[in-house]
Amino acid sequence: MKFQNIEFDKALSPFVKSIMVFESNETDTKTNLPFFADGFPGLMYHETPNGLYVNPHRKRMPQLFIYGQTIEPIEIEIFGSYQMIVFQLYPFTLNTLFKIDPKSINDNCYDLSLEITQVQNNISSALSLDNNPYSRVKLLSSYIEKLIEAKKNNFDNAIFSAINKILAAKGKCSLVETAKEVHLTKRTFERRFLSETGLLPKQFAKIIQFQNSLTQLSVKDFASLTDVVYENGFADQSHFIRVFKSFTGKTPKQFITK
Incomplete structure (x- = not known):
């Protein structure tokens, strides 16, 4: 597995804590990644030909989603190649930028494809067309920057x-x-x-x-x-x-x- 911690523009602060990219080109390998409580929700985009599952629930995850506070230990399971991009977010970001009740997605996620907006549709299309991780990070960063600009005065x-x-x-x-x-x-x-x-x-x-x-x-x-x-x-x-x-x-x- 290749892991990168990506530097990001200060414009994303104080909403984004870190940006991480996980990649593997192994087509016949099963990857299990444990995740424990860390106090930070996040946004994840993944490209996984065979799907990305969260155990122990055996839940297949949408391609672009927001995840809430992880309280119970979980494990991400992927079979084959993958690319995962994770924006680790500060805790107040869900309510301030996405208008999601944070408690409602503790140990759960929110499928961003449910947001039927032109902006959301444009981002989803652009992400699927360009498989370069840096380009994808830039697209997602731009998306969050626009949310920050529109709602930055809303946070507590x-x-x-x-x-x-x-x-x-x-x-x-x-x-x-x-x-x-x-x-x-x-x-x-x-x-x-x-x-x-x-x-x-x-x-x-x-x-x-x-x-x-x-x-x-x-x-x-x-x-x-x-x-x-x-x-x-x-x-x-x-x-x-x-x-x-x-x-x-x-x-x-x-x-x-x-």
């Missing part, structure tokens, strides 16, 4: 600020203090955060903590499991194991020795 500045504070603290922050810093009561903060992201602030912070621990385990940047536990703000080892297993289906030890 307080929740945008709160998300950045939680990310900067790697999930290890007082959410009561975060609410105060963005001048919201605890109840209003939770309601607006859920509306914008599909998650409660506590859920989002826990996912960010988990993701940082997952990265640490993946690159083996630790001397002992206890280091990972306390560096990522978990109360104790049993708490860490419980959270980790809820998001991956495996204990940390099983994940390390896989």
Whole structure:
């Protein structure tokens, strides 16, 4: 598999976190890619002659779709060659740009072909005509830039600020203090955060903590499991194991020795 992290224009910020391209020309190989909770929804376009399926649901995915927050562990399965382009989006993007209720597509997706507009039809046609990944990234970037230009004043500045504070603290922050810093009561903060992201602030912070621990385990940047536990703000080892297993289906030890 060939993987690329694509640089993108600042005009896409703060809505796009990253752009990734996954490719393979192997025609007789089955590819399984695990995906775990990371706090970020996304937009995906894929060209897969034999289809792209999400397990354990065994659901065949549309060619161009928005996916919501991944909470339960999933696995993408592809047989044969493929090209996947993924725009990782900041959590408030679904509501602000696409007018999708984020909570409605947690662990689910929204088929963009359902958007019967001239712009959508033009993009779908252009994507199918040009198989160069860089051209496709440019087309999708242009599509998102137009949405940003039309709707950039619609996003919730307080929740945008709160998300950045939680990310900067790697999930290890007082959410009561975060609410105060963005001048919201605890109840209003939770309601607006859920509306914008599909998650409660506590859920989002826990996912960010988990993701940082997952990265640490993946690159083996630790001397002992206890280091990972306390560096990522978990109360104790049993708490860490419980959270980790809820998001991956495996204990940390099983994940390390896989």
